[in-house]
Amino acid sequence: MNSGDTSGDRSRVVGYGSVAFFDRASNAAVEADDPETPTTQEAERRFHLTNADKRRLFEIARESISLWQNEQRRKDYPDESENLNAPAAAFVTLHRDGELRGCVGSVESDEPLWMNVREMAIAAATRDTRFEPLWPGELEACDLEISVMTPLTRVTSPDEIVPGEHGILLRRGYQRGLLLPQVAAKYGWDAREFLRQTCRKAGMEDDAWRDPATEIDVFSAVVFSEKDVQGVDADVH
Structure with a gap:
């Protein structure tokens, strides 16, 4: 492990740049870099997220961060589309003024996509070890990016x-x-x-x-x- 190692409570964490990834097998974290991630052809073939699905994921991510910051609680979203209820892993990245502010993700998940995005959004905002947690109100100044991962x-x-x-x-x-x-x-x-x-x-x-x-x-x-x-x-x- 490197100096970015930390523990996670839900799955295993590994990362890239200021990225950490969670993985079910352990609670270890590894830091990495923050490049812009292009969608790959294989991923496009596997996933067929609509624009409505994508917008909804951002709504879930933002609401989840706000609820956790303000009330220390999570909200469930069981009545989502079939795409968002399908098991999938994701990275959530936060930028502010073009600079990385947090990035945490998973490469394996048996949770619904909406749930994984919820967890990674909260983690990116509060548990990326390269940054202080987002302060109240800062989320409004951040841009979000989501990466949905294919199975390993x-x-x-x-x-x-x-x-x-x-x-x-x-x-x-x-x-x-x-x-x-x-x-x-x-x-x-x-x-x-x-x-x-x-x-x-x-x-x-x-x-x-x-x-x-x-x-x-x-x-x-x-x-x-x-x-x-x-x-x-x-x-x-």
Whole structure:
């Protein structure tokens, strides 16, 4: 683990930049960077969120943060669309004046998407260890982004990794590291360099991905911001 390690109470936490991710297997946290995350083709094929779904997720995220800040309570949203009640994991990112203010997410979840977004929104606003919790009233000055993650897929060879399409999660014992899909594209990494960099994030030696004890999983993401769905009244099919 690195200096960003912390504990989470619902699932396991790993992160990227000022990102932490939660994962059911442990309560460990790893920090990472905050790049802009493009939606990948694989994620688009798996998820068919409407613009109404996306707007509703932002409403849930904002209301959940406010309720937690003001009343220390959670609200359930059982009467949502089929898409929002389907199990899925997500990252929630907060920016203020173009600067990262918090980002926490999960790569595995058996909870409904609305519930996972609720939990990650609260965590991003209050438990990202790189930042002080949002102060009362600050949420209004923040822009939100949500990344809906595809299920993890286990791979055994760099040939199965598509840089720019896949993010990587490495796990070996208590060590774990995660890089989101856009990082390899941003830096022009091939699959092997992507693996080496993820090993470094995990505090492992560069070639630890070759160790049979190292688990390598990939994932993709559907990413959208509030600005993406503002004023969009109809869904284009």
